[in-house]
Amino acid sequence: MLQVIGAGMPRTGTASMKAALEQLGFGPCHHMYEVIQRPEQSRRWSRVLTDDPVDWEYLLEGYRSAVDWPSSYFWRDLAAAYPDAKVILTRRDPRRWYASCKNTIFEFNARAARGENIGRSSEHEEFRQAVLDVMFQTSFGATIADIPAEEPSIAGFERHNAAVIETVPADRLLIYEPGDGWEPLCDFLEVDAPADAPFPHLNEGQEMRRMLQEGARTGRFATPFDRRDDAGTATRELG
Template sequence: MVQVIGAGFGRTGTASLKRALELLGFGPCHHMSEVLKQPQTTVGWTAALNGDRTALPPLLEGYKATVDFPGCLLWREMTELYPDAKVVLSVRDPKKWYDSARATILSTEPREMPQDIATLLRPFSEAMAARGFRRDLSEADTIEVFNRHNESVQAGVDPRKLLVYEVSQGWAPLCEFLDAEVPDTPFPRGNDSASFRENVNRLLKDGIDDFV
């Protein structure tokens, strides 16, 4: 049963947040890396993004938390499906977010991948684009999408169940929000732009066990 819904876009520290949630006992946590490791799930995610809410429970079976894409585009459906879950909206300075996203998840550079995976990812990418995650927008329009998404989450979630959070804040606000003890370990860090590109390419081409 999903207990924590991550509503923030990718490149807002979601890889670090995934590890943090799992260290706090909210694991496994779904992240876009899970989709890339299991590309067959794009069929279900595409259906969910296109409006089939019945596709979500099987996709999230066994997960205690979600962060990143594609789940963040379905935050509203998830809050209805899991009404007791808490929502963490990971945020970042919009300009810094755009620069990081353009170098990674919004990059238009072609990636090497098997043809069967490319075939699965195409309708999935189109469904995410229809939800606003597009690579063909200008910087100003992309930042507007980012800001509008964050505003929608803040307007649509009960403030008592919402944490607007920057990973630079570390453990304290996250643990307080989730009623969890602060671990005796540094807050997870990683997945800079260079590492992201390398890991995605490795994952798509060869498969890897961990996404950092």
């Protein structure tokens, strides 16, 4: 049963929020990494735009929280399906957000659309074409084969954030920005902050670019959440 809904767009600290929520006991936390790395997740989410009604319990089976796309794209539906769940809107400076997206996920998807091998599974390719392309067009006014322009992307980013703030009741919503730390999150979720543990800080732009380059070279896509091998390198081969 979903207890926390992340409504923030990708590249707003969602990897760090995933790690924080899991550390606070709200895990497992769903993230785009799950869809990229797990063929079964890709297959499930490939029908989210065509199924009527959508079976959210099936899509998010086993997860107690969800952040990042694809789930945050459907924040309205999830907020209605889980009326007792709390909503967290992660956000950041719009131009810094765009620069981060351009150098990471926009480039990643454009290269994949050109057929480059960057650790794709056939199931994720189906998800990319059936769902992610639509999400890009409605959010940024461009397909995944192109790198969306700055101004339409920022407009979509700000439109998304405004809709969340205007729609979700204030007592159910936390607006969270990188650097806010444990206190506002733990107060909102009514849990104690971890003793002597710094707030997770994962997936900075430079690290994500390194992961994408490694995926292009080896066909493996490593994430901050993978278990590390004997050499200390986190790797996980895609299905």
